[in-house]
Amino acid sequence: MERSAAQAFQGRDVPAFLLVHASPPEAWRPQLKAGTLWVVESEGQVVAFLAATATGDRLHIDEVDVDLGAQGRGVGRRLIGHVVRWARDAGLAQLSLTTFRSVPWNGPFYASLGFVEDARLPELQAILAAEADKGLSDRCAMVLAL
Ligand SMILES: CC(C)(COP(=O)(O)OP(=O)(O)OC[C@H]1O[C@@H](n2cnc3c(N)ncnc32)[C@H](O)[C@@H]1OP(=O)(O)O)[C@@H](O)C(=O)NCCC(=O)NCCS
Incomplete structure (x- = not known):
């Protein structure tokens, strides 16, 4: 799923390793155990997933991917909308x-969902620093107030 989704980055100014990278399944086990990993099924196939981690009253989206063949059909928007409602119902802020x-389908897409660029939290600064160490530049932190 990660590798398929990342093919959307072909021809974009992103590091080449992103096109072939896939996390080991164990990487998502904590989110699965915590009940903060969602998948979208279509005709018996998983076509998208979102893994998130709750820290205090904030839920951080660690990863969201839609299979290349299913992108651009509203799956990502519906999935994130579902997680927004779940987080509100859980009393998160x-x-x-x-x-x-x-x-275009990253920063501007999340902005259209109400996220605003905000890197004031030290935890988000630490994530951006770790990403920069891996060669990921042009990254920003975004926050949606629930
Ligand atoms: C980002 C992602 C999760 C969005 O999910 P999606 O199901 O493709 O998106 P949706 O169909 O819900 O559309 C969301 C918006 O993004 C736009 N969009 C989606 N794919 C696009 C593309 N390849 N090029 C331009 N715009 C695109 C849509 O036009 C839509 O805008 P609109 O609602 O104003 O029409 C998905 O495209 C994806 O997995 N992309 C590759 C990996 C990635 O970018 N992961 C997120 C890293 S933070």
């Missing part, structure tokens, strides 16, 4: 993520 500022 904020949703956060880090993303590419200039990729």
Whole structure:
């Protein structure tokens, strides 16, 4: 799923390793155990997933991916909308993520969902620093007040 989704970055100014990277399944086990990993199924196939981690009253989206063949059909928007409602119902105050500022279906897409660029939280600064160490530039932190 991660590798398929990342093919959308072909021809974009992103590091080449992103196109072939896939996290080991264990990487998402904590979110699965915590009940903060969602998948979208279509005709018996998983076509999207979102993994998030709750820290205090904030839910951080660690990863969201839609299979390349299912992109651009509203799956991502519906999935994030579902997680926004879930987080509100859980009494959380904020949703956060880090993303590419200039990729049109990243920063501008999340802005259209109400996220605003905000890197004041030290935890988000630490994530951006770790991403920069891996060669990911043009990244920003975004926060949605619930
Ligand atoms: C980002 C992502 C999760 C969005 O999910 P999606 O199901 O493709 O998006 P939706 O169909 O819900 O559309 C969301 C908006 O993004 C736009 N969009 C989606 N894919 C696009 C593309 N390849 N190029 C331009 N715009 C695109 C849509 O036009 C839509 O805008 P609109 O609602 O104003 O029409 C998904 O495209 C994806 O997995 N992309 C590759 C990996 C990635 O970018 N992960 C997120 C990193 S933070």
